[in-house]
Amino acid sequence: MRGIDMRFGAVTVLQDVDFTIYPGEVHLLAGENGAGKSTLIKILGGIYKPTAGEITLDGTVIAPTSPLEANALGISVIHQELSLIPQMTVMENLGLGRYNTRWGFLSPKSMEDEAIRVLQSLSIDVSPYDDVQDIALSQQQLIEIGKATSINSRVIVMDEPSSALSERDAEILFSLIEKLKKSGCGIVYITHRMEEIQRLADRITVLRDGNLVSSGPASDYDARRLVKHMVGRELGDHYERSATQLGDEVLKLKDFSLSKRDGTRLFSQINLSLRAGEILGIGGLQGSGASALLAATFGAYGERPQGQVLLHGEEYRHLNPKRSTQKGLGFVTNDRKADGLVLPMSITHNITLASLKNYSKWGFPIQVKEDEAAMSSQQELSIRAASLDMPVQGLSGGNQQKVVLAKWMRIAPKVILMDEPTRGVDIGAKWEIYALLDALVAQGVGIILITSELSELMALSDRIAVMHRGEMVQEFRPSQYNPESILAAAMGQSNSESLTNMENHSQSKQPSAKERM
Amino acid sequence: MTNNRFAKMMTGYTGKALISLLVVILLGIIFNADGAFFKLGTHRDALRQLSVYGILACGMTLVIVTGGIDLSVGSILAVSSVCFSLFSIHYDMAPALAIILCILIGTALGSVSGTLVAGLKLQPFIATLAMMTFARGFAKYITGGQKISTYLTDADGNVIIKELPQIFQFIDSRIFGGNLTIVSVIFLFCFLIAWVLLARHKWGRELIAIGGNEESARLSGIPVVLSKFAAYAFSGAMCAIAGICQAAQETQGDPEAGASYELTAIAMVVIGGTSLAGGRGGMGLTFLGILIIGYLEKILSINAVPESGRLMITGFIIILAVLMQRKAD
Structure with missing residues (x-):
């Protein structure tokens, strides 16, 4: 060729x-x-x-x-x-x-x-x-x-x-x-x-x-x-996160495992903890199990996963999307067209879809309230659309993604799980989404972020945990961020240097690090 | 804003359906059968004749909007029709009790379809096809294959003629100086309920979201199983009401009643512009669809077009209307 x-x-x-x-x-x-x-x-x-x-x-x-x-x-x-x-x-x-x-x-x-x-x-x-x-x-x-x-x-x-x-x-x-x-x-x-x-x-x-x-x-x-x-690329032009105050632990997974129906494991024995105002990045290549981990935590697999999910220290049992939504757990899926949006529905109705109860009286949604909510989301996220009544399928990728984010911001979220929030989004909208994530954590929301772009992962995350073939293999602090070693970990390259790093970690009295490994 | 929404409605599916309706009415004006089309009685009869179908189409719309289909409506109508006759004529049951029991039976049969579709994830076509067959058999089982009328035979083989219960006469009677039948009032009432639920209630929004993208709806915390189940149960209840009206109009319960009504009901919904794929549509559109098919039938019948021709022309018009709807995409 x-x-x-x-x-x-x-x-x-x-x-x-x-x-x-x-x-x-x-x-x-x-x-x-x-x-x-x-x-x-x-x-x-x-x-x-x-x-x-x-x-x-x-x-x-x-x-x-x-x-x-x-x-x-x-x-x-x-x-x-x-x-x-x-x-x-x-x-x-x-x-x-x-x-x-x-x-x-x-x-x-x-x-x-x-x-x-x-x-x-x-x-x-x-x-x-x-x-x-x-x-x-x-x-x-x-x-x-x-x-x-x-x-x-x-x-x-x-x-x-x-x-x-x-x-x-x-x-x-x-x-x-x-x-x-x-x-x-x-x-x-x-x-x-x-x-x-x-x-x-x-x-x-x-x-x-x-x-x-x-x-x-x-x-x-x-x-x-x-x-x-x-x-290889220059990472100089990356997004600068503003510093945020970390709060209490909002989400914790204990020995969380899930297998497919045929017995192949998707991920096993995952332990992690997320604090309010924190962005935890999960690195991993295709097949690492990271996407399944987020979906399972949200309850998309129902009660199939094993292990525990704790929200604010309380055990969250009988996982399902409806209960997650009520508990303030949001989930931005990695394919907005397949399972993030109802494409033929209007922008307004998509934005209020997960929080419709808040705009309803006796089970009847009140149009004025919905319109108000959609309009304030439109301003907050600068969703560019001719009309909020138009079907969401007419929007560009970036604006569609903002509608997904707006939907979850409407449930008064405590934790948002985000799988590739900037996939198929142009560079301008990407930066707007970064700024939004920044604003969300400033309000005390905890975010777990999956992205296949290493530069994005490093720019946004307060911590990075790397998964390989369904297991958490390594965790990185900002000072250790280095594309080579993250990628090497994601590819399952166990090098002695990183092992020493981890040992240092568990000794340094950082509670989350201890829980992880 | 309101103006804007109205304009959009008219350029969209509602506008297309309105054009179809106007074309049908224009046909009526041209082929007015020596002025019969301009007589008030014709319109009253048209409304009376489309009412039973219309009630079925109300339930059908809620099911179709989820991307499903309910083929069992005609058979459940028959079950309700024979049960109502049996309760009222043979058992001399109080009208209110008979009506409530019939609606419960219809809802129960619809719930079975709902469980099969929403709970056990069977394809709606298969699940309701099975229910269509079962309910038809059930209607025949209840009656022993006979029509339930005021003529009945006692144990000794003597024919007894009972008086037709008043409720039958009432449902088929006319009010407002004979200009509106009670059946039509019942239809309009059912339509109003279905419209409020679909257009104004949370449940309706959920049904539309499920039809638009079931997985997105589920991941947005919508109780998909429950909402879908309820749509089929609601359709069952509508069938029961339609069955009661049918029994009153025929003054008997016929286990063969309602055969192929499901197809008319589906045609009404689809002609209005509600998508069979789900996620798009509404009761307003269905109302136009009901009028289009109802009036078409009426115009053909006042012009004494034989049934053979009527069926062929109806088939033709359905395709034409749906082709026109597609242009709106």
Whole structure:
């Protein structure tokens, strides 16, 4: 791939990126969330057409315009999200899109033979006639990989293939990768796990903000150098928090754990404490369990989590969103369109949605009161809208996000859990949201903040706790903030230096630090 | 502000539905069947004939606004209709008691649908399809498949003719110098209740929020399960009231009554502009929808269009009206 440019409207996502894959190597693509990795592989896989640049495969220029076309050329991409159809059998899924047919009719025998061959190469104990939805997630992931590798590809792209795999299944994947390398296949591999980088990578390319910052043999990179390249940016222009007075403890989690219904854990044994007027940042990469932690604390999973939640020292039992709202616990979800807003409803009604009781008499909302509340929120948060009666779906991302925040500010919050409050928001609105967070903590609200932007996390948080694979691995005080070590912790790099740091902490009589580790 | 809201209403779905209604009335003026359309009696009859459907459409709107559907309304109407006849004619029950019992039975059947949809998370289509089948069977079971009328046979096989209870006559009677039937008054009353609940009560807001985005609503602390359950229970209660009116108009309880009424009720709601996907709509729109379908039927019948033609034209008009609504998006 040479000189690849990608622009969406006015936003440049990739700029003049060169990327080469040789046969029989694992080429690791590294970078923070949003660095442009996914865009690059989507171009390679035929999902996006690059704005500029060209792709050559074995010396000939290619321009795949669909995943199917890319497949036919010998490029297969294993995306993070599974593309198997849950209601169909393993065999049908493996045959999907490339049926063995005779005169247009499916030939079950040859499909079965093919499926058995793939399953054997994966050495997993699954029958071709099992429904995909009935087998474990990690096995589904392996089948997805098996599907991509069964079509004699020249280039295979794997986007965090191990994130859903258990240790044992990951080993199967690694041996599969070895086999593919021997057969002369080039592999592009994306992962956030340091141990995999060190184990698998032959060559490494680092992207940052859509630019190629470094590329070379894997032996040139140690963990520290890699992380430095990934973070790299100047952090001088960050937001300045105003100093706030910390109050009493408002929220405390004790041995808080949650597993998925199939038994895979989302997070386990989380202990944390939040004080009034404090912003606690949670760092972690995709799959760290941080989002699930916030959702579970709010009660989105109902009574499934184990452990205790304490609000103002009192145990909060029978978690559910309604009770959380009444207790002054707010939750800004990471996807405002999917589960934050009721898009066809008006701005006013979205703002009062969680606190409607306050504007009602005998259960009847009073329009004048609602209008007043919405108007004062509009002023406070400077929500830019032609009319408060218009559906919220007509607003820009930043203004929609302000409506979400306004909704939670209306419940007289004690604690607001925020998952990516600035996702998909332009820079101006971002700073307005920062100022708002600042104002909220000044009023004594406690905030737990998840953000995948390290600079944002460091600029806003009074403390940063880092999660990796469902566990709290490390906590940082402002004096220890350092993008390299935070990222290293999030990638599960246990270094001795940070361990000493933590020991110092538990001795320094800081109650929260003691509780954490 | 008020002016602004009015203007927006007229350019939106309300305006579109009003245009449809005006077109239908214009049709009535053109095909006035030798002036029959201009007679007051025609309009009184139109209102009387659409009332039972209208009552069903009131409950249906609250369900559809949540993104659900209630296919069981016609069958629950039949259950209520035979129960009311049985209680009043055979058991000589006091009218008030018979009415209350019927409404309770309707609410109970609606609650079962509500439990299936909200509690057990079955698809509304499936859950209410099952209730539609069950309630039809239940109506037939109660009556042994017979109509419940004032003619009854005693143990010896003698035919006894009972007097029609006064409540039947009352419900089908006319007031205001014969210009308005009690059935229409009941319809307008049900409409008013449904309108207040949907447009003015917290519950109505919750239903709209659930229809707009159920997960967002849940995460905003709305009791999604309870609100949805109540919508189906309310629809059941409306069916019961409609069943009582139906029994009074037919002077008997017919276990076959109300077949395919659910489709008319759904058509009324959708023609008004309430979205089947949920989250958008209201009782005002449903009122226009009820008038559109009601008047269309009336105009076709005064012009002596045979049933075959009436059905085909109605189907055509439904598509036309809904296509027009889509332009408003």
